[in-house]
Amino acid sequence: MWRILILSASSLYELPHSICKCRSSTNLSLRYCDIKFPAMVHLTSLKTLLLEWVALSPDTFRHLISNCPLLEELSLLGCNQSSDLDIYVENEHLKSLKIYECGREDLNGTEMRVYAPNVISLELGYFLTRSSYCIKNLSSIKYAGFVDPTDVSGYDYCEQDxxxxxxxxxxxxCHVQELxxxxxxxxxxxxxxxxxxxxxxxxxxxxxxxxxxxxxxxxxxxxxxxxxxxxxxxxxxxxxxxxxxxxxxxxxxxxxxxxxxxxxxxxxxxxxxxxxxxxxxxxxxxxxxxxxxxxxxxxxxxxxxxxxxxxxxxxxxxx
Known part of the structure; x- marks a missing residue:
């Protein structure tokens, strides 16, 4: 039984559907993959999820997250590099959300929207290159951190306008207790x-x-x-x-x-x-x-x- 599973490759690969049925997995990291989920996703024990350099439509993201009922920590690195990033998470156990973006010109003209009413801790590592960053709902948040993304992701700083x-x-x-x-x-x-x-x-x-x-x-x-x-x-x-x-x-x-x-x-x-x-x-x-x-x-x-x-x-x- 898989408890911790990390999938990574130097080039884009298609995610095996069998991964979506690992009921015992508690930690999952997906990097550089083409995500096409099957109709049934069973990640019922998953607590920590890392998505790096993947493209996710709003429907695909919701389908994944809604089938991780015990999810506590969610991290996204360099996701949706040429499109809007919609992070809609209502999971009652999710307390930590980390979003790291790189300074790429592709992000100009795109938006990031966050709806996560149960999240307590939000960490943003980004170069402010999207046209808009919008918080829809973070009503439970107590900590917000704007951090240097190069410390976490290794991205180089890219000068932007x-x-x-x-x-x-x-x-x-503005309502957080710690900043x-x-x-x-x-x-x-x-x-x-x-x-x-x-x-x-x-x-x-x-x-x-x-x-x-x-x-x-x-x-x-x-x-x-x-x-x-x-x-x-x-x-x-x-x-x-x-x-x-x-x-x-x-x-x-x-x-x-x-x-x-x-x-x-x-x-x-x-x-x-x-x-x-x-x-x-x-x-x-x-x-x-x-x-x-x-x-x-x-x-x-x-x-x-x-x-x-x-x-x-x-x-x-x-x-």
Whole structure:
């Protein structure tokens, strides 16, 4: 009896129908396959499902998922690379949904729609290249993470014509209790901040940032912190030098340039009462790039933005 089954190939293959009758399988991974399900699918013990680089019509996806009554974790990597991706899941046991997409021009003009009312945890790793990302129903969600897809899938970053509109999906997730955001997404939020676009009312009590705290991340961080905030805990994970990524073009930076040294001082009035619930700030991996013979002055210079941010939060926190 199969408990864990992984099917993978270097080229597209047709999924054997016998796989759909493995009643005892608890984990199933399908990669690079042409999925044509039989009328009867019996994956009654399946708890974890990974679909990678497969194309799924809405009907095919629903047919598969509806016949996995015990499904708890669903992950999709690079699916529907040239068409809309509709994720409709009503399974009562599904608690974790992970969606990773690559930066391909084929995605332009396509949409992603998510309907998963029982999901508690949503993780999105994507390069914001679809025309629209829409949350239809995630009424039970408590955690949402926008993560670097290269960490998970190995995809290389592909420059696209990204805009501040690409991050509107965050507005659909403003009710989560815990929110995690990575550097490229923070920079896109910087676009909204410097253009003085209205912030979404984020209600997260815990905010985690994966960032370098570079100049063009500062407005994005301000954008997240200036919401009518219930924020109690801020976790900052400093990315190593090799992970530095710039997604804003030079013309935009020139048009909206600012002095990073005075940035937080210029925000004092805006934040006079917005961080009143902040109690804990945690910073990780400060020494990830440490070398015993490194230039201490240079290392401290790299941390200037972070030090100013911490000082700013200390001055404006009331807790």
């Amino acid at each position: 990204e805009s501040a509109d690409s991050v509107k999906i965050l507005g659909d997730l 995690k955001i990575y550097s490229a997404f923070i920079q896109l939020l910087s676009m909204r901040e410097v253009q003085m676009l209205a912030p979404w009312p984020i209600n997260a009590k815990c905010l985690a940032l994966e960032a370098k705290i570079t100049k063009w991340e500062l407005p994005g961080i301000a954008y997240l912190l200036k919401n009518p905030s219930k924020l109690e805990t801020l976790n900052i994970e400093l990315l190593p030098d090799r992970k530095e990524l710039s997604v804003l073009d030079d013309d935009f930076k020139c048009k909206y340039d600012f002095d990073k040294r005075d940035y937080w001082r210029s925000k004092e009035l805006e934040f006079s009462s917005l961080l009143q619930n902040l109690k804990t700030v945690k910073i990780y991996e400060l020494l990830s790039n440490y070398h015993p013979y490194s230039d201490v002055d240079n290392d401290l210079k790299k941390l200037e933005n972070l030090i100013e941010l911490v000082r700013f939060m200390l001055r404006n926190s009331k807790a």
